Amino acid sequence: DKTGALFLIDQHAAHERVRYDQLKQQESLHLKTQELIAPVVLTLSPSEAGLIPSVLPVLTDEGFIIEPFGQDTWCVRGVPVVLGRYEDPETVREIIGTILSEDEGPVRLKEQVLRLVACRSAVKAGAVLTPEQGMDILNQLSQTADPWTCPHGRPTIISFSCQELGKMFKRV
Numbered sequence: 001d002k003t004g005a006l007f008l009i010d011q012h013a014a015h016e017r018v019r020y021d022q023l024k025q026q027e028s029l030h031l032k033t034q035e036l037i038a039p040v041v042l043t044l045s046p047s048e049a050g051l052i053p054s055v056l057p058v059l060t061d062e063g064f065i066i067e068p069f070g071q072d073t074w075c076v077r078g079v080p081v082v083l084g085r086y087e088d089p090e091t092v093r094e095i096i097g098t099i100l101s102e103d104e105g106p107v108r109l110k111e112q113v114l115r116l117v118a119c120r121s122a123v124k125a126g127a128v129l130t131p132e133q134g135m136d137i138l139n140q141l142s143q144t145a146d147p148w149t150c151p152h153g154r155p156t157i158i159s160f161s162c163q164e165l166g167k168m169f170k171r172v
Helices: 011-029 046-061 089-101 106-121 131-142 162-168
Strands: 006-009 033-043 065-068 073-080 157-160
Touching (some): 011 131, 046 065, 046 073, 046 106, 073 089, 089 106
Antiparallel strands (some): 033 073, 065 073
16 A cells, blocks of 8 residues: 555455355345255254254245255255355255354344355455456455455454564564
8 A cells, every 4th residue: 555554365255255245235135046956965963953944944035945855854955046156065064054053043043144155155265366356356345344354253454564564574
């Protein structure tokens, strides 16, 4: 910047914040669903399977299609479109597993689903972006409610002043 400070951006955390704010704006519309070519079968513990009916309305509102598939087994037939080109059954297992392990009310559960979907749909750390893609994420980040942290609370941007950089290089 004009003061000579150096800014480092975590591209995943920054894009996650952008995706989360976009999802929050869409939440009154409910997220669109993409049906899976190969459904994901989840075999759950009896206690986890017993929790599915209580979280099913929120998951359905957020774009998941989940149906019973036998004792303690559920079949995920659709996921939110925002997850992008979907091929990883482990992502569905992880999202559902995380939701079932949290003791949240419906409002907090909805927030948790939005955070998880934003995280899984964001560019990955280490992914190579074009300068245009990076600038697009930065421009969108600047328009978010909280550009300094991702939805999980991690920083999206850290800065080093000229003085801090000088100390690191033992010039001050």
